[in-house]
Amino acid sequence: VKEMIKRFCETFGPSGYEDKVRQVILDEVTKYADSVTVDPLGNLIALKKGDGTGKKVMMAGHIDEIGVIVTFIDDNGFLRFANVGGVSPAVALGQRVLFENGTTGIIGQEKIDDPKDLKLERLFIDIGASTKAEAQQKVSVGDMAGFYAPVVDLGKRMYGKSMDDRIGCVVMAETMKRMKRSANDCYFVFTVQEEVGLRGAKTAAYAISPDMGIALDVTRTGDTPKCAPMAIELGKGVAIKVKDASIICHPAVKRLMVETAKKNGIPYQMEVLEAGGTDSGSIHLTKEGVPSGVISIPTRYVHMPVEMIDMGDLEACVSLLVKMLESKIEI
Ligand SMILES: [Zn+2]
16 A cells, blocks of 8 residues: 555646546556546546445545646746645745656745745746746746655655645545445545635536545644644544534534444544535535535645655544445435
């Protein structure tokens, strides 16, 4: 699974430019699915059919990553940019970025006297070009870049780019691989454009019209020095979401998660995330409403160029999802 994490995370795929990462995931999950389709917005939908007596369950994990988009190229070949999804200037400064065609650059800053003036518009990308024309041979206005950082294996933990939310995609792929055929029709949707407003999940949920929705996504932790308080720790198991800014999880779905974890001895923690949203925020508002919840993977340094996860937590997430999908779901 570590090899899969590396492959999924290191692939390029800012919101709207997900072709490369979708192909990598498609190559992995096709062998575990009864059917695989790509919808008009680019969502990858892999179905594991049930025996016809169960429920229709939609899983969603987003394949897009946060990034930057080129807005202007100046006469000296420096690129000005805006964010795609949540990118803060303090985090972006000094980082390396990677464009789809392999061009890389570093993010520099104008002279800034007051740290409060550190804004994205005061930063630029240097791709090593000396003139506008030279820069334009590699990059155009409108091109997107993601952060450029390898995945590193620390043994029981790993860190790297885009754990948000390629690790959720890994949970789904690993679940497809491990689960036995069940009563339920399980739709594993690898969604696009989550970071810019939970967009791909919206159209996929409309098409599938599920009986229950489950997003797989990262959540922050409250276990690093002097961080904002939060009752989630890395290495303490799967996080079962109660609410975030996009959803109050359906009590029946939350209960099913908690009971399944208890019954199978899977370590879990209850998550209340004060800011941020997930694909379930879109899914639960589909048509007449879809009971939905979220299985979260505890992650440190979310929306930074490298994010850290714990292998024990990953195992707990996969075990919980496998057990839920294999069970008879009453909802
Ligand atoms: Zn995410």
